[in-house]
Amino acid sequence: MQRQVALIKQSLFDQGYLDEQFMELEELQDDVNPNFVEEVATLYFKDSARLINSIDQALERGSFDFNRLDNYMHQFKGSSTSIGASKVKTECTMFREYCRMGNAEGCLRTFQQVKKEHATLRKKLEHYFQLARQAGPKETARRSK
């Protein structure tokens, strides 16, 4: 089972969903903090869901306050980078580019991509964490602080 977990994780990296930042987070996990990565991931998805909501509402209103949109996305991109969410980060960057250009259509289009990548990553990570929990403590037991 642990092998399955390892394979799933590897595919997330291979397919570009996650980058080395995620591995940096795993390095911070130990016996005392065995669920650190899952905890921050949960925080990230909570945080980012709120930001997605705010952006959705702003876009629905139709008035494109590019400064405001860029502000939201700045936060979103920041935490996506910190968690290693590679594809999400890429889409966020594009969105900010369109904001800077004042391109409303580009913003709308890219935002759909942001949401899509975000949802995909969420599903994949939830699945991964669930399996990891079932597989039980593995490397973390061997690691010392």
Place this chain on the structure above:
Amino acid sequence: MVMAAEPQFHVLAVDDSLFDRKLIERLLQKASCQVTTVDSGYKALEFLGLREGVEINDPDAVSTSPVIHQEVEVNLIITDYCMPSMTGYDLLKEVKESSACKNIPVVIMSSENVPARISRCLEEGAEEFFLKPVRLADLNKLKPHMMKTKLKNQKLEEIETPSKDESGTVAAVVEPEVKNLTEI
């Protein structure tokens, strides 16, 4: 004289994002530091004893006396740049302008690479400017900075409260200890 295990550094981390606070806290713990996190520049100043405890008009708030919390030694302040109401730069300025805290090294973090911003902070006295996401390797660079203030504080302590053992001269007690620490 044999020193005890690695000295404990106490870091004050400031960030308005809960997610980022959790991250920096874990990183600092992993780097063997004691951590206090606050979510605003105001709370940081309060913690440092540089401001009374009222940020907004709150008649029920207990105002703390503006006495420096001497028991709480802070060896480093690490703060996010982009924060509402008080930026990391504002906080840096306040710290460097205070006689009590100006020697505490301050590090600024930002997710944006803006050269003008970076040089502004460094000119104002920031020790380092880290781009987010901050990594463990970045924090390990800070140990010499924190060691400097810790040594300075220890020296001051020993001068103010001379040890009551056989040796009459305080200077003799301080020097060898300093030498040992720098050898690590």
